[in-house]
Amino acid sequence: MPRYTKIAMLLHWLVALLIIATFFLGLSMVAIPGFSPTKLKYFSWHKWMGVTVLLLAVLRVLWRVTHQPPPKLASIPDWQHKIAEGMHYLLYFLIFAVPISGYLYTYAAGVPVVYLGLWQMPAPLAADPELKATLKTVHYVLTMTMAAAVVAHALAALKHHFVDRDVTLKRMLPL
Numbered sequence: 001m002p003r004y005t006k007i008a009m010l011l012h013w014l015v016a017l018l019i020i021a022t023f024f025l026g027l028s029m030v031a032i033p034g035f036s037p038t039k040l041k042y043f044s045w046h047k048w049m050g051v052t053v054l055l056l057a058v059l060r061v062l063w064r065v066t067h068q069p070p071p072k073l074a075s076i077p078d079w080q081h082k083i084a085e086g087m088h089y090l091l092y093f094l095i096f097a098v099p100i101s102g103y104l105y106t107y108a109a110g111v112p113v114v115y116l117g118l119w120q121m122p123a124p125l126a127a128d129p130e131l132k133a134t135l136k137t138v139h140y141v142l143t144m145t146m147a148a149a150v151v152a153h154a155l156a157a158l159k160h161h162f163v164d165r166d167v168t169l170k171r172m173l174p175l
Helices: 006-031 037-066 078-108 129-162
Strands: none
Touching: 006 037, 006 078, 006 129, 037 078, 078 129
């Protein structure tokens, strides 16, 4: 069975876990009323995780460009391959767009991003209340789109594994 490389698997699962953790941390932090040390700490962690996802996404794309994925499974109809390809493009787009929109939203709100509490990231724009409101909406919509795409992607993998009984999921598992 042709499989993805170990590095591709590591980047896939690491990014997936970070995205899921960042999503739920984001839901938790916005549910905390007012400003508190806990809320501010969660916001910092959320931003750090977003920057990490972005950095890993760059590595992931570089790896994908320089390493061929396993061939398509002949047992899967062409229309399913096309849907899977479209979903992968959407996921790659969102893996970049969500953290970038959050980064821009943070600076539009006039708050710096200090990665891991050590390195202040460049400020691509100045504080702007109108842009802040727009970017907040953009970040939210992109995030919810990513959540739906991740769920659809996971359900498709499980369908291939349990219903179709093919090796689609096994090719990405490090076992």
